[in-house]
Amino acid sequence: MSSIVTLAIESSCDETSAAILKDGRQVLSNIVATQIEEHKKFGGVVPEVASRRHIENVQQVVQEALDSANMTFSDIDIVGVTYGAGLVGALLVGLSAAKAISFSLGVPLVGVNHIEGHICANFIAHKELEPPFMCLVVSGGHTHLVEVKDYGKYEILGQTRDDAAGEAFDKIARAIGLGYPGGSKIDRAAKLGDKQAIDFPRAYLEKDSYDFSFSGLKSAALNYLNSKKMKNEEIVIEDIAASYQEAIVDVLVEKSVRACKGKGLKTLVLAGGVAANSRLREKLEQNAAENGIDVKYPPIDLCTDNAAMIGCAAYYDYKNGRVSGLDLNAVPNLKI
Numbered sequence: 001m002s003s004i005v006t007l008a009i010e011s012s013c014d015e016t017s018a019a020i021l022k023d024g025r026q027v028l029s030n031i032v033a034t035q036i037e038e039h040k041k042f043g044g045v046v047p048e049v050a051s052r053r054h055i056e057n058v059q060q061v062v063q064e065a066l067d068s069a070n071m072t073f074s075d076i077d078i079v080g081v082t083y084g085a086g087l088v089g090a091l092l093v094g095l096s097a098a099k100a101i102s103f104s105l106g107v108p109l110v111g112v113n114h115i116e117g118h119i120c121a122n123f124i125a126h127k128e129l130e131p132p133f134m135c136l137v138v139s140g141g142h143t144h145l146v147e148v149k150d151y152g153k154y155e156i157l158g159q160t161r162d163d164a165a166g167e168a169f170d171k172i173a174r175a176i177g178l179g180y181p182g183g184s185k186i187d188r189a190a191k192l193g194d195k196q197a198i199d200f201p202r203a204y205l206e207k208d209s210y211d212f213s214f215s216g217l218k219s220a221a222l223n224y225l226n227s228k229k230m231k232n233e234e235i236v237i238e239d240i241a242a243s244y245q246e247a248i249v250d251v252l253v254e255k256s257v258r259a260c261k262g263k264g265l266k267t268l269v270l271a272g273g274v275a276a277n278s279r280l281r282e283k284l285e286q287n288a289a290e291n292g293i294d295v296k297y298p299p300i301d302l303c304t305d306n307a308a309m310i311g312c313a314a315y316y317d318y319k320n321g322r323v324s325g326l327d328l329n330a331v332p333n334l335k336i
């Protein structure tokens with residue numbers, strides 16, 4: 001059978017991205033126009049600004065994706081697009097562009113769940129990877145432990161009850177003056193700090209729970225900062241970053257390794273922006289190896305938002321017969 005060429009578009013948050021893939025796992029181009037500089041001055045993503053930038057960028061990003069893959073629209077077999085979860089205005093821009101392309105070319109439109117996209121980044125990075133495996137999805141909006149039973153077949157074992165792990169990184173990064181986006185800055189500062197300097201709480205919840213909670217940790221860090229300021233005591237940013245990061249990483253590692261053991265799975269896969277965290281990778285690899293579990297994660301450019309991962313998910317959805325109509329709408333709180 002001849003190969004399938006996918007054009008994918010991602011615009012759920014602050015990156016406008018388009019990619020071309022061959023047969024789901026071979027990335028021919030993956031163009032990402034980031035808006036980070038634009039949102040930095042506000043300390044976080046401003047939804048209205050994000051939507052406007054997506055509108056300005058989307059056509060050019062799609063054209064660049066085609067050009068750098070040496071393709072034209074006539075080569076496209078399917079169009080994949082993120083339809084949730086994400087910012088509604090931002091999602092609608094990518095969705096409208098994808099619908100227009102799908103309609104004018106007369107090729108199928110495949111709506112993709114953003115979280116599923118993050119998981120599929122690993123199929124691109126690891127050509128030999130096949131389900132079943134356990135996946136820890138940790139991003140700015142999500143913290144999920146997902147059992148990947150087959151392509152497109154998932155079971156959620158646990159998720160955050162309040163803040164997502166990335167959100168927890170971003171909020172404290174802002175509070176200690178590291179700015180936005182906070183995760184990578186805490187990661188960098190933590191390398192120079194003492195992770196045992198401050199004993200921040202770890203919320204393991206009920207004994208068998210695979211759920212997460214980071215709001216108590218966030219409050220503890222804010223209280224620590226306030227009390228230091230009130231007493232006019234020195235605040236060592238690097239120590240806060242290292243101790244805070246360690247508290248998040250400890251819980252993520254314990255629950256994911258326990259989930260693998262509980263389900264008898266020998267492969268643990270990381271996905272989402274927080275999967276770029278160097279301490280999470282290090283501690284997880286160490287802990288997993290002690291339990292005979294193999295850890296895999298995508299390179300950093302496939303961890304953060306990009307259209308290639310959406311294209312991979314679209315390919316498997318299409319193979320599974322999941323094609324969308326042109327009435328597909330954006331679903332801001334879409335669940336997996």
Ligand code: KG4
Binds near residue numbers: 165166167170275304
């Ligand atoms: O997956 P992503 O690009 O966007 C969402 O779908 O949310 O994830 C962005 C999140 C942000 O919260 C960012 O601070 C976090 O990933 N992040 C990191 C690191 N790099 C990005 N968190 C911890 N350590 C990092 N090195």
Ligand code: ZN
Binds near residue numbers: 114118139140272304
């Ligand atoms: Zn994401």
